[in-house]
Amino acid sequence: MILEATDIRKRYGTLEVLKGVSLAVKKGEIVSLVGPSGAGKSTLLHIMGTLDKPDAGKIMIEGKEISMQSEKKLSAFRNKSIGFIFQFHHLLPEFTALENVCIPAFIAGTNKKQATQKATELLDLLKLSHRLNHKPTELSGGEQQRVAVARALMNNPALIMADEPSGNLDTNNARDLHKLFFELRDKLNQTFVIVTHNEELANMADRTVHMKDGMMV
Numbered sequence: 001m002i003l004e005a006t007d008i009r010k011r012y013g014t015l016e017v018l019k020g021v022s023l024a025v026k027k028g029e030i031v032s033l034v035g036p037s038g039a040g041k042s043t044l045l046h047i048m049g050t051l052d053k054p055d056a057g058k059i060m061i062e063g064k065e066i067s068m069q070s071e072k073k074l075s076a077f078r079n080k081s082i083g084f085i086f087q088f089h090h091l092l093p094e095f096t097a098l099e100n101v102c103i104p105a106f107i108a109g110t111n112k113k114q115a116t117q118k119a120t121e122l123l124d125l126l127k128l129s130h131r132l133n134h135k136p137t138e139l140s141g142g143e144q145q146r147v148a149v150a151r152a153l154m155n156n157p158a159l160i161m162a163d164e165p166s167g168n169l170d171t172n173n174a175r176d177l178h179k180l181f182f183e184l185r186d187k188l189n190q191t192f193v194i195v196t197h198n199e200e201l202a203n204m205a206d207r208t209v210h211m212k213d214g215m216m217v
Contacts, residue, residue, distance in 0.1 A: 008057035019214040035211035049161040083152030087164040091136040122150040142173035
Protein backbone atom coordinates (compact mmCIF):
# COMPACT_ATOMS: atom_id res chain seq x y z
CA MET A 1 0.00 0.00 0.00
CA ILE A 2 1.26 3.46 -0.85
CA LEU A 3 -1.00 5.14 1.74
CA GLU A 4 -2.41 3.73 4.97
CA ALA A 5 -4.50 5.82 7.33
CA THR A 6 -5.47 3.92 10.48
CA ASP A 7 -8.13 4.94 13.02
CA ILE A 8 -7.83 8.68 12.30
CA ARG A 9 -9.60 10.91 14.80
CA LYS A 10 -9.93 14.68 14.75
CA ARG A 11 -11.99 17.20 16.68
CA TYR A 12 -12.23 20.97 16.54
CA GLY A 13 -13.37 22.15 19.97
CA THR A 14 -16.40 20.04 20.86
CA LEU A 15 -17.05 18.97 17.27
CA GLU A 16 -15.78 15.48 16.46
CA VAL A 17 -15.04 15.67 12.72
CA LEU A 18 -13.39 12.25 12.23
CA LYS A 19 -14.42 9.29 14.39
CA GLY A 20 -11.82 6.61 13.74
CA VAL A 21 -11.48 6.50 9.94
CA SER A 22 -9.20 4.00 8.18
CA LEU A 23 -8.27 3.94 4.49
CA ALA A 24 -5.62 2.12 2.44
CA VAL A 25 -4.70 3.08 -1.13
CA LYS A 26 -2.62 1.07 -3.61
CA LYS A 27 -0.03 2.50 -6.02
CA GLY A 28 -1.70 3.62 -9.27
CA GLU A 29 -5.20 3.59 -7.75
CA ILE A 30 -7.72 6.42 -8.13
CA VAL A 31 -9.93 6.66 -5.05
CA SER A 32 -12.77 9.16 -4.69
CA LEU A 33 -14.10 10.34 -1.31
CA VAL A 34 -17.76 11.32 -1.47
CA GLY A 35 -20.45 12.33 1.00
CA PRO A 36 -22.44 15.35 2.17
CA SER A 37 -20.79 18.61 3.23
CA GLY A 38 -19.48 18.29 6.78
CA ALA A 39 -18.87 14.53 6.43
CA GLY A 40 -15.13 15.00 7.13
CA LYS A 41 -13.82 14.32 3.60
CA SER A 42 -11.60 17.38 3.25
CA THR A 43 -10.36 17.07 6.83
CA LEU A 44 -9.31 13.47 6.15
CA LEU A 45 -7.64 14.50 2.87
CA HIS A 46 -5.71 17.31 4.60
CA ILE A 47 -4.55 14.94 7.37
CA MET A 48 -3.47 12.27 4.86
CA GLY A 49 -1.67 15.01 2.93
CA THR A 50 0.14 16.20 6.11
CA LEU A 51 -1.48 19.67 5.95
CA ASP A 52 -3.13 18.93 9.32
CA LYS A 53 -2.34 16.55 12.19
CA PRO A 54 -4.72 13.94 13.59
CA ASP A 55 -5.58 13.89 17.29
CA ALA A 56 -5.14 10.12 17.18
CA GLY A 57 -4.35 7.46 14.61
CA LYS A 58 -1.51 6.77 12.21
CA ILE A 59 -0.61 7.84 8.65
CA MET A 60 1.87 5.73 6.64
CA ILE A 61 3.05 6.85 3.20
CA GLU A 62 5.36 4.52 1.25
CA GLY A 63 5.90 2.55 4.46
CA LYS A 64 7.00 5.58 6.55
CA GLU A 65 4.97 6.81 9.49
CA ILE A 66 4.61 10.52 8.98
CA SER A 67 1.93 11.54 11.48
CA MET A 68 4.36 12.48 14.25
CA GLN A 69 7.25 14.07 12.30
CA SER A 70 8.39 17.61 13.07
CA GLU A 71 6.88 20.44 11.01
CA LYS A 72 10.20 21.03 9.21
CA LYS A 73 10.54 17.35 8.19
CA LEU A 74 6.86 17.21 7.21
CA SER A 75 7.23 20.29 5.02
CA ALA A 76 10.16 18.76 3.10
CA PHE A 77 8.35 15.41 2.83
CA ARG A 78 5.17 17.09 1.58
CA ASN A 79 7.02 19.05 -1.11
CA LYS A 80 8.75 15.93 -2.42
CA SER A 81 6.13 13.20 -2.00
CA ILE A 82 2.66 14.76 -2.24
CA GLY A 83 1.11 16.88 -4.99
CA PHE A 84 -1.99 18.97 -4.27
CA ILE A 85 -4.78 20.15 -6.55
CA PHE A 86 -7.48 22.37 -5.02
CA GLN A 87 -10.80 23.72 -6.27
CA PHE A 88 -9.14 27.10 -6.91
CA HIS A 89 -5.88 26.74 -8.79
CA HIS A 90 -3.83 29.02 -6.42
CA LEU A 91 -1.45 30.03 -9.21
CA LEU A 92 0.74 33.06 -8.46
CA PRO A 93 -0.59 35.82 -10.75
CA GLU A 94 2.76 37.56 -11.33
CA PHE A 95 4.41 34.39 -12.71
CA THR A 96 3.98 32.62 -16.06
CA ALA A 97 2.55 29.10 -16.37
CA LEU A 98 6.11 27.75 -16.68
CA GLU A 99 7.34 29.63 -13.60
CA ASN A 100 4.34 28.50 -11.54
CA VAL A 101 5.03 24.86 -12.39
CA CYS A 102 8.73 25.24 -11.49
CA ILE A 103 8.07 26.50 -7.93
CA PRO A 104 7.95 23.09 -6.12
CA ALA A 105 11.23 22.10 -7.79
CA PHE A 106 12.91 25.35 -6.73
CA ILE A 107 11.73 24.76 -3.14
CA ALA A 108 13.29 21.27 -3.33
CA GLY A 109 16.61 22.77 -4.48
CA THR A 110 16.49 21.65 -8.12
CA ASN A 111 18.59 23.84 -10.41
CA LYS A 112 16.83 26.19 -12.81
CA LYS A 113 17.80 24.37 -16.02
CA GLN A 114 16.52 20.96 -14.80
CA ALA A 115 13.36 22.47 -13.31
CA THR A 116 12.56 24.39 -16.51
CA GLN A 117 13.09 21.29 -18.65
CA LYS A 118 10.82 19.14 -16.45
CA ALA A 119 8.11 21.86 -16.26
CA THR A 120 8.20 22.27 -20.05
CA GLU A 121 7.78 18.49 -20.51
CA LEU A 122 4.83 18.40 -18.11
CA LEU A 123 3.08 21.36 -19.74
CA ASP A 124 3.63 19.69 -23.10
CA LEU A 125 2.13 16.44 -21.73
CA LEU A 126 -0.91 18.46 -20.59
CA LYS A 127 -1.22 20.10 -24.04
CA LEU A 128 -0.15 23.54 -22.83
CA SER A 129 3.15 23.93 -24.70
CA HIS A 130 1.70 27.01 -26.47
CA ARG A 131 0.92 28.63 -23.11
CA LEU A 132 4.31 28.43 -21.32
CA ASN A 133 4.83 32.19 -21.07
CA HIS A 134 1.23 33.19 -20.39
CA LYS A 135 0.25 34.48 -16.95
CA PRO A 136 -2.80 32.99 -15.18
CA THR A 137 -5.08 35.88 -16.18
CA GLU A 138 -4.35 35.07 -19.84
CA LEU A 139 -5.47 31.43 -19.44
CA SER A 140 -8.95 29.90 -19.41
CA GLY A 141 -10.26 28.24 -16.23
CA GLY A 142 -9.51 24.78 -17.63
CA GLU A 143 -5.99 25.83 -18.65
CA GLN A 144 -5.30 27.31 -15.20
CA GLN A 145 -6.34 24.06 -13.55
CA ARG A 146 -4.11 22.03 -15.90
CA VAL A 147 -1.17 24.27 -14.93
CA ALA A 148 -2.03 23.46 -11.30
CA VAL A 149 -1.99 19.73 -12.18
CA ALA A 150 1.46 20.12 -13.81
CA ARG A 151 2.68 21.90 -10.66
CA ALA A 152 1.36 19.04 -8.50
CA LEU A 153 3.31 16.54 -10.65
CA MET A 154 6.55 18.53 -10.68
CA ASN A 155 8.51 16.57 -8.04
CA ASN A 156 7.26 13.10 -9.12
CA PRO A 157 5.12 12.75 -5.98
CA ALA A 158 4.05 9.38 -4.61
CA LEU A 159 0.50 10.70 -4.25
CA ILE A 160 -1.77 13.39 -5.62
CA MET A 161 -4.38 14.75 -3.23
CA ALA A 162 -7.19 16.61 -4.98
CA ASP A 163 -9.89 18.55 -3.12
CA GLU A 164 -12.90 19.30 -5.37
CA PRO A 165 -10.52 19.75 -8.35
CA SER A 166 -13.30 20.31 -10.89
CA GLY A 167 -15.64 22.21 -8.54
CA ASN A 168 -14.87 25.53 -10.21
CA LEU A 169 -15.03 24.32 -13.84
CA ASP A 170 -17.84 24.10 -16.36
CA THR A 171 -19.05 20.65 -17.46
CA ASN A 172 -16.74 20.26 -20.47
CA ASN A 173 -13.61 21.43 -18.65
CA ALA A 174 -14.50 19.22 -15.67
CA ARG A 175 -14.85 16.21 -17.96
CA ASP A 176 -11.49 16.98 -19.61
CA LEU A 177 -9.81 17.26 -16.19
CA HIS A 178 -11.28 13.93 -15.06
CA LYS A 179 -10.03 12.20 -18.21
CA LEU A 180 -6.63 13.76 -17.64
CA PHE A 181 -6.34 12.12 -14.19
CA PHE A 182 -6.85 8.69 -15.75
CA GLU A 183 -4.37 9.42 -18.55
CA LEU A 184 -1.78 10.42 -15.93
CA ARG A 185 -2.46 7.24 -13.98
CA ASP A 186 -1.95 5.17 -17.16
CA LYS A 187 1.17 7.06 -18.33
CA LEU A 188 2.89 7.76 -15.00
CA ASN A 189 1.28 5.15 -12.68
CA GLN A 190 0.17 8.13 -10.60
CA THR A 191 -1.98 7.59 -7.49
CA PHE A 192 -4.90 9.93 -6.75
CA VAL A 193 -7.15 10.49 -3.73
CA ILE A 194 -9.93 12.86 -4.77
CA VAL A 195 -12.60 14.57 -2.68
CA THR A 196 -15.49 15.34 -5.01
CA HIS A 197 -19.19 16.14 -5.22
CA ASN A 198 -19.04 15.37 -8.95
CA GLU A 199 -20.91 12.09 -9.46
CA GLU A 200 -19.39 11.49 -12.89
CA LEU A 201 -15.85 11.67 -11.48
CA ALA A 202 -16.76 9.56 -8.45
CA ASN A 203 -18.21 6.86 -10.70
CA MET A 204 -15.10 6.84 -12.92
CA ALA A 205 -12.77 6.16 -9.97
CA ASP A 206 -11.38 2.69 -9.27
CA ARG A 207 -13.01 2.86 -5.86
CA THR A 208 -15.50 5.22 -4.25
CA VAL A 209 -15.41 5.67 -0.47
CA HIS A 210 -18.56 7.11 1.10
CA MET A 211 -18.33 9.22 4.26
CA LYS A 212 -21.02 10.48 6.60
CA ASP A 213 -20.76 12.14 10.02
CA GLY A 214 -17.02 11.58 10.29
CA MET A 215 -17.13 7.86 9.47
CA MET A 216 -16.90 5.56 6.45
CA VAL A 217 -20.30 4.15 5.48
